[in-house]
Amino acid sequence: MDNDVSAGSGTTTVAGRLALGITLLAFGLGTTGVIDDVTTSDAVSVAHYVGGVALFLVGLLAFRDRDTANGTGYVALGALWFTWAVSSGGNASANAAGLFLLLFALVALSLTLAGGDTLGQAMHALLFLSMLLLAVANFADSSSLVKVGGWVAVAAGAVAWYVATAALAHWPTVLPRRAAGRGVTATG
Numbered sequence: 001m002d003n004d005v006s007a008g009s010g011t012t013t014v015a016g017r018l019a020l021g022i023t024l025l026a027f028g029l030g031t032t033g034v035i036d037d038v039t040t041s042d043a044v045s046v047a048h049y050v051g052g053v054a055l056f057l058v059g060l061l062a063f064r065d066r067d068t069a070n071g072t073g074y075v076a077l078g079a080l081w082f083t084w085a086v087s088s089g090g091n092a093s094a095n096a097a098g099l100f101l102l103l104f105a106l107v108a109l110s111l112t113l114a115g116g117d118t119l120g121q122a123m124h125a126l127l128f129l130s131m132l133l134l135a136v137a138n139f140a141d142s143s144s145l146v147k148v149g150g151w152v153a154v155a156a157g158a159v160a161w162y163v164a165t166a167a168l169a170h171w172p173t174v175l176p177r178r179a180a181g182r183g184v185t186a187t188g
Contacts, residue, residue, distance in 0.1 A: 012062040016055060016074045017123070017164035023051030023081055024127065024157030031134070031150025040150075044085050052082025073111045073124075080104050098138030105131035119163045119173055126156035 026043040029035060056078030063071035084100070092100075108128035112121055133149035136142070166173045 010065060010067070012058050012065060012067060012074070013070050014164045014167045016058040016062070016070060017120075017160045017167075019050050019054045019058060020074075020077060020123070020127075021157045021160030021162075021164060023047055023055075024130075024153050024160060026157075027051075028130070028150045028153030028155075028157055031153060032147050033150075041088060044088050047081045047088075048085035052078050052085055054078070055081060069114055069116060073114075076107050076111075080107060094138045094141060098135045101131050101135035101138060105135055117163075117173070119159060123156055123159040123163065126152055126159060130156055 023043075023046055026046040027040065030038050030040040030043040033039065055074045059071045059074030059076075059078055061071075062068075062074060065071075080103075084104075087100075105128050108124050108131055112124040112128055115121065130149050130152035133145055133152060137145035137149055162171075163173060165171065
């Protein structure tokens with residue numbers, strides 16, 4: 001494997017991806033119900049402070065470093081996590097919650113389509129898929145679809161955590177490529 005670590009442009013990218021990874025892991029695991037007595041509501045504090053406040057601040061620091069792509073992503077995601085955390089447990093209808101998750105999914109889709117490194121795009125694509133599944137689950141009142149969305153959030157969190165840790169530990173993030181013309185040869 002190639003050790004070219006393309007996990008971002010600096011410390012704001014690493015800090016942002018760690019914060020997003022931890023938030024998604026806590027949120028996703030709570031949503032799946034795989035751990036006894038741990039629910040989505042148990043992730044509210046993590047979502048509020050790590051996903052909301054920390055991501056928002058990391059986004060502002062990225063803007064200061066003229067990193068508009070990561071700045072935009074982290075500020076938007078931070079604002080969304082903060083909003084989810086402070087409004088959780090409220091009296092919103094399932095359709096209102098579904099609409100919020102759908103809007104969250106659209107932000108993640110924009111971040112996916114914005115480009116960047118491959119693992120970063122995979123992370124945002126999984127976040128998009130998770131929020132879309134959770135939105136549909138709220139609209140359809142489907143507890144099984146909620147669990148699937150939670151597992152996709154766990155996968156997104158694992159990718160975010162890996163990419164951030166890879167940058168710090170100098171682990172590989174790029175698969176090796178074969179040179180043109182090399183590979184399978186015909187035998188006669």
